[in-house]
Every structure is written in structure tokens, then in C-alpha cells.
Amino acid sequence: MSPKHVEDMYDAVIVGAGAAGLSAALGMLRSEPMRGMRANGIEPNVLVISKLQPLRSHTGSAEGGIAASLGNVEKDDWHWHYFDTVKGGDWLVDQDAAQLLAQEAPETVIALEHAGVAFSRTDDGHIAQRRFGGHTKDFGKEPVRRAAYAADRIGHQILFSLWQQCVAEGVEFAEEWYVTDLVVAKDGSRAEGVVAFDTHKGEAHAIHARNVLVATGGAGRLFHTTSNSWDLTGDGMALALSAGLQLEDSEFVQFHPTGLAHTGILLSEAARAEGGVLRNADGEAFMEHYAPGHADLAARDVVSRSIMAEIDAGRGVPDPKDPTGPKDCVWLDMTGIDADHMRKVLPQVVETIEKYADLDPTKDYVPVKPTAHYTMGGIPITTDGEVYRWIDGERAVVEGLFAAGECSCVSVHGANRLGGNSLLDACLFGTRSGKALASRIVENPVNDPLAVDDGASDADDVRQTADVRTAEIKELLAQLPEDDAAAGDNPYRLMADLGLVMERAVAVRCDADGIERALATLRNDLEPRAKALHAHSDSATFNQEITAIWEVRHLIELGEAVLEASDARHESRGSLKRLDFPERDDEHFLAHSMADASGRIAWQPVHIVDMPPKAREY
Numbered sequence: 001m002s003p004k005h006v007e008d009m010y011d012a013v014i015v016g017a018g019a020a021g022l023s024a025a026l027g028m029l030r031s032e033p034m035r036g037m038r039a040n041g042i043e044p045n046v047l048v049i050s051k052l053q054p055l056r057s058h059t060g061s062a063e064g065g066i067a068a069s070l071g072n073v074e075k076d077d078w079h080w081h082y083f084d085t086v087k088g089g090d091w092l093v094d095q096d097a098a099q100l101l102a103q104e105a106p107e108t109v110i111a112l113e114h115a116g117v118a119f120s121r122t123d124d125g126h127i128a129q130r131r132f133g134g135h136t137k138d139f140g141k142e143p144v145r146r147a148a149y150a151a152d153r154i155g156h157q158i159l160f161s162l163w164q165q166c167v168a169e170g171v172e173f174a175e176e177w178y179v180t181d182l183v184v185a186k187d188g189s190r191a192e193g194v195v196a197f198d199t200h201k202g203e204a205h206a207i208h209a210r211n212v213l214v215a216t217g218g219a220g221r222l223f224h225t226t227s228n229s230w231d232l233t234g235d236g237m238a239l240a241l242s243a244g245l246q247l248e249d250s251e252f253v254q255f256h257p258t259g260l261a262h263t264g265i266l267l268s269e270a271a272r273a274e275g276g277v278l279r280n281a282d283g284e285a286f287m288e289h290y291a292p293g294h295a296d297l298a299a300r301d302v303v304s305r306s307i308m309a310e311i312d313a314g315r316g317v318p319d320p321k322d323p324t325g326p327k328d329c330v331w332l333d334m335t336g337i338d339a340d341h342m343r344k345v346l347p348q349v350v351e352t353i354e355k356y357a358d359l360d361p362t363k364d365y366v367p368v369k370p371t372a373h374y375t376m377g378g379i380p381i382t383t384d385g386e387v388y389r390w391i392d393g394e395r396a397v398v399e400g401l402f403a404a405g406e407c408s409c410v411s412v413h414g415a416n417r418l419g420g421n422s423l424l425d426a427c428l429f430g431t432r433s434g435k436a437l438a439s440r441i442v443e444n445p446v447n448d449p450l451a452v453d454d455g456a457s458d459a460d461d462v463r464q465t466a467d468v469r470t471a472e473i474k475e476l477l478a479q480l481p482e483d484d485a486a487a488g489d490n491p492y493r494l495m496a497d498l499g500l501v502m503e504r505a506v507a508v509r510c511d512a513d514g515i516e517r518a519l520a521t522l523r524n525d526l527e528p529r530a531k532a533l534h535a536h537s538d539s540a541t542f543n544q545e546i547t548a549i550w551e552v553r554h555l556i557e558l559g560e561a562v563l564e565a566s567d568a569r570h571e572s573r574g575s576l577k578r579l580d581f582p583e584r585d586d587e588h589f590l591a592h593s594m595a596d597a598s599g600r601i602a603w604q605p606v607h608i609v610d611m612p613p614k615a616r617e618y
């Protein structure tokens, strides 16, 4: 679907149609002030742009659940959820944001139910809830059932329900349009619009808007082994960097311990909860040594680090598909689980192993390794979704610019996210940012005959940026002679090379030398190669190589920020393990890194409300 035509000016442009972007669209349209405006016959001029057809957004892959202290199965309390979130994030969590997350979680889940999400049910008809790592009752005393679920398809349910609601509201989508630029006033004070590439026609459009919301998802594709789908190339984060803005806490990337070797596809934690055991090359169940209390069910970062320690000590195994290849996996042994029970409770896990590894988990050991799963950091936002810059020790809001979901950082996940908290973050803060957008729009809607048109110079900026892109597209389509070195290169190869460099340098653990080497490779090898890329077909229509070229450039830009921020943090916290700085250091680093495109890092203190940091026992 393409928009009927591109308007001269939009009230709001939302980039991204996953849980965050769609929640923002609905939060905006259904807010009180917006209902009032629409009742008076003034319709907002809104466009949702998505590089994918919306129903292919990664939100649809979420399996396990969404966290909320509904207390449907056993007693629960939002204060406990709040505590778990702060502790799980190794105290790098802004506590005012985490309070909101925990407090507004139940109403967020109930709103999803009303939007049509077919949650699994308890016998008496309530939304069913299951356990998830790190969610406890009584401030850490014992596990609690807090994750509301829909079999193992919660993301699919949420994505389809939100999308249907948007369609019912008449939201206009620009599908398979790729946003190449976020246009912000030169002084960084306000959003002016975006430039978007219509992949159907191969044309760049200047899209002038008073408000822009970025909801482009995560960046797992920075790493070779990832559970993320192919589209998660960190576009929104790179667009923010290119627009002169900062990223917060970009050094924190969560690795899930059990990615299926070779593919990185997620094998749910449930496999270990049901009795699966990790074993090294000697057949030893090694987690007993690293986490005697919780063994295979220790926190995600602990299990991932233990796997890497075994591999580093030479006790890894090769992927059976590549027996002479590197010994960079360990075994997941599920053979102790009753076969019938396994098929009943872990159908998705069994199917993934059979289909992608050609193995039978009831008889065979399964090769696994940590897989890049979630980006805790992102574009810094307030609890109303407003993007800000951290300047001279203060937050300076960029007027009309919002972000939500995995590309943003409201700082509820800190250094390590708890399962079930990210769908919640995307839906809850997506809705809040939509409401904040609505308040701005009703003040001066584009379609109001009395509206003040104050955006002529902003429109010029957006047009000029689009002209630059149009010239670039022409350049990218120009065919290179076969003997030109760049003609033999392509963005997919470059992405694979980048993934390996990042994986070696910062996956699960890192040190200064490795980071420095990786930065040099990115700057001296990958970046020049990315600049020299050309498409191999001169057709502009549906030329996916063009978007892949931009995607890999975005990944490289973002990769540099991740490396710079990892380098600057001289401590180990949550998902970041510095081998050369193994301890957490609250005295110097109880602060968020704020990295810009030039590699400068500023530090923003963590918001502590009522929970001073404590040691995080595993």
C-alpha cells in the first residue's frame, strides 16, 4: 500500500509499524484531545511509514509473553515488578520510568485484550500468566507468574490486533518505503520531517512534518549470530546519529544463551526450564560450576558468559553441519525430557531444531551458542517519548521529535532487560508518546483552516535533503566496470563481515584491545567499502540492493557508537562484561553513556528514586 499522494505537510509521521509505532498511532488517535478535534470535523494528517509490510515487523516473532502484575494466577504487586526491573537492569535503570512501566503494565495489557489480543486463559476465564526469568514476588523471594501469554505467539497476536485497529481508524500507511533521513533543524531544536525512498518506484520523497516519531526496532543484525529478523539494522538509531543526536547506553546488547548454531534462531528458555541441560565437549553439565544455585536457569547474561568461557577454554564443539569448522558452540541436551511431553510443551523449539538443524532433540544433542537478541540502549527519550539531547548536564528536548520501542531508550531496561518487559515497553511508552503527540497536534492542526503555517524553511530543508538522496540513488545505480574493485563487493557480504568483526570484539565479553582492533577495521576497511558500494542492477524499481546498501551503512555507523561506548565504560555491568574491568563501579559509572556520531561520550546520571544500588547476586 502506498499513500494516495504525499501531502505538503503532515501533523505527524510515524516511522515503523511494529508494536511501538502502531501503539503510538492508536494512542494518538484515541486520546481525549484528539477525539475532541475529530468530533469537530478536523482530521489529523498522519502517515505511518514502514520498510516492511507492517505485519512482517519483528514484533510478530515474540513468543513468550508480556509482563504485568495482573495477579490473575497468584498474588502480585506492581512494586515487585518495579523492583525486579531495577535489579534485573543492574541498577542502570531510571527508576521513575521503571515505576511507570510497572504501574501502567496491567492497564496496557487490558487495553491489548480490548484491542483483540487472544490471550491464553485460566480455567475461570482470566488472562493466563506464566513464569519468566527474573520476575519474582516479595522483592526477590520466589518466582511469580507475571507474563501474560497467547500460547507461544504473543507477538503475532499483538501485531495483528494493533494493525487491525489502525486499519479500522483509517490510518494511512506507506508500506515498503524506506526512511533514509531524519531531518532536524540545523541547531538541533526541532524535527522538520523525513526523506523516504519508495521501493516500489525507486523514488525519494521529501516528507515535511511538524512531528516525527521513530519506532524502527532493534539492531541485532550488528552481529553475525542473532535471533533478530533481517530488517533489524538499527536504522532509526543511525538516523538519529546522522541527524546530530546522541544514543544512550548503546554498549548494552543482550545475548540470549541458546541460539541454534549456524542460524542464531532462538530456542526458548523454556527448553531449559523443562529440563534441558547445557554440556561442553566433555559432556560435562558446566553450569553447575558457574552458578551453583540456579545452574542452567541462571540469568541470561550469566549463562551466555559461562558458555563463552567454556568455548574460550577449548571445551566448545563445532556445528555438526560444519564438523571441521570452529568449535564455537556447546550442546543443549534435551534427551532427558520425556519425548511426548517435549512435543506437547515445546512444539516450537522441537520444530525449529528439526527443520533448521536436521536433528531430533529427543535423541540428539543440539549445538547452541549465544545469540544477539535485544538492544537495551537507543535514542534517549523522556517518559512521554520526547527525544532529547544531553547538553551541559541537562536534557534539551528536540521539539516535535519522538521515539518509542526497541530503537528508543527510556531507560527501563538499564544494563539487562527482563523477559516480557520489551513488548510492554513498546506498547506502553508507544501509547504514551502517541498521547503526547496528540496534545501537540491539536494545538495547531494542519487541516484547520485557521492553522498557522510556520514551516516554509523547514520544508526547504527536507526538500534539499531529498534532492541529495535523489542524486545519490542515481549514483548508486550507475554500473561499475567489472574490473573496479567495488563491483565485486556487495552489501550482504559487507554485513556478514561486519557481523563477524562485532561478534569477535564485543559479543558477551570484551576488552580494550579487541574493541580498538574492531574500531580500526570498521573505520579503515568496512566504512570505505560501504562508501564504494554500487547496485548490480540499474533498475530503480524494487531494487533491494539499494536499501541494503543504506542498511549496512547504518549498521557500520551504529557499530562504531556501540564500540566507542563499550570502550568508555570501564566496568562490568549487566550484559557488558569487560574482561579488563571485571567489577561494577557505581562510584564512576552509575551513569548512562550518551554517544554521538563523532565518538564523543557524555555521561548522564541514573535517576534513583527510592532504591539505592545493591550488589546483584546471581
Ligand SMILES: Cc1cc2nc3c(=O)[nH]c(=O)nc-3n(C[C@H](O)[C@H](O)[C@H](O)COP(=O)(O)OP(=O)(O)OC[C@H]3O[C@@H](n4cnc5c(N)ncnc54)[C@H](O)[C@@H]3O)c2cc1C
Residues within 6 Å of the ligand: 015, 016, 017, 018, 019, 020, 021, 049, 050, 051, 052, 053, 054, 057, 058, 059, 060, 061, 062, 063, 064, 065, 066, 067, 154, 155, 177, 178, 179, 180, 215, 216, 217, 218, 227, 228, 229, 231, 232, 235, 236, 266, 373, 374, 404, 405, 406, 407, 419, 420, 421, 422, 423, 424, 426
Ligand atoms: C525472536 C524474538 C522473540 C522475542 N520474544 C519476546 C517476548 O516474548 N516478550 C517480549 O516482551 N519481547 C520479546 N522480544 C522483543 C520484542 O519483540 C521487541 O523488542 C519489540 O517487538 C520491538 O517492537 P518495535 O515496535 O520497537 O520494533 P519492530 O517490531 O521490530 O518494528 C520495527 C518497524 O520499523 C520499520 N522500520 C525499520 N527501519 C525503517 C526504515 N528505515 N524506514 C521505514 N521503516 C523502518 C519496520 O518496517 C518495522 O515496521 C522478542 C524478540 C525476538 C527477536
